[in-house]
């Protein structure tokens with residue numbers, strides 16, 4: 001079965017509407033699909049209707065921004081109740097901080113010779129409540145300040161770069177609680193992307209597990225094949241369920257298209273054992 005449990009629509013920083021993401025996933029042969037917009041559940045109703053119309057198994061999802069040990073970690077929530085009031089309110093609170101941060105980032109970029117960043121990024125954000133670094137990056141590439149998105153993050157907006165404004169997102173404890181209280185499964189997204197020491201990684205996995213987190217993303221567009229093997233080993237060691245997803249944002253950006261992910265190692269227990 002072809003499964004893709006991580007991707008984005010215009011409700012966060014993707015470029016396709018939820019129904020268009022569903023259609024593309026289906027056209028690419030995906031049989032079980034989750035939409036996981038950043039800090040937003042607003043695309044799920046449209047996504048579900050489109051998926052079910054196409055005969056594709058739909059899984060509700062979200063990707064929550066968390067700050068842990070001074071760095072951003074993304075926690076996926078899968079198969080949760082999207083009407084749960086606590087998670088809806090919690091995500092609304094996270095989104096409020098994005099507006100102020102966007103204005104601050106625009107100020108930093110202006111000082112670096114890139115004016116008009118706030119209005120520029122906003123023009124790319126179909127959901128103004130969810131303005132993200134991706135929208136700034138699209139603006140900067142379109143204006144010719146950088147050749148591509150990667151260059152924007154390498155030079156200006158990546159963690160520690162001069163245009164970036166560090167954020168205090170939600171806590172790990174809060175994010176896992178929102179997800180599990182809404183009946184969902186919490187999954188550490190793309191662990192290979194985090195800049196932690198081995199000791200910190202161990203503490204992150206232990207704490208996540210103690211809090212009731214049960215899944216880890218093993219196969220994702222953000223991992224190299226060597227990292228598939230590395231995080232498969234982490235899943236075995238901690239007894240985590242394994243997840244997989246393209247992290248698709250746009251047909252023009254990123255490494256993997258919807259559904260274009262290699263299968264999980266066959267000895268791992270897939271996260272969809274929870275609901276399928």
Ligand code: AMP
Pocket residue numbers: 013038065131132133134149150153154249
């Ligand atoms: P934000 O939530 O506003 O901090 O933006 C984070 C988003 O930026 C991620 O979800 C990715 O979509 C995007 N992003 C982060 N790093 C990179 C990168 N190196 N290249 C392209 N996109 C990136």
Ligand code: MN
Pocket residue numbers: 008013038134249
């Ligand atoms: Mn994103």
Ligand code: MN
Pocket residue numbers: 063074189190
């Ligand atoms: Mn992410």
Ligand code: MN
Pocket residue numbers: 006007008063247
């Ligand atoms: Mn993502």
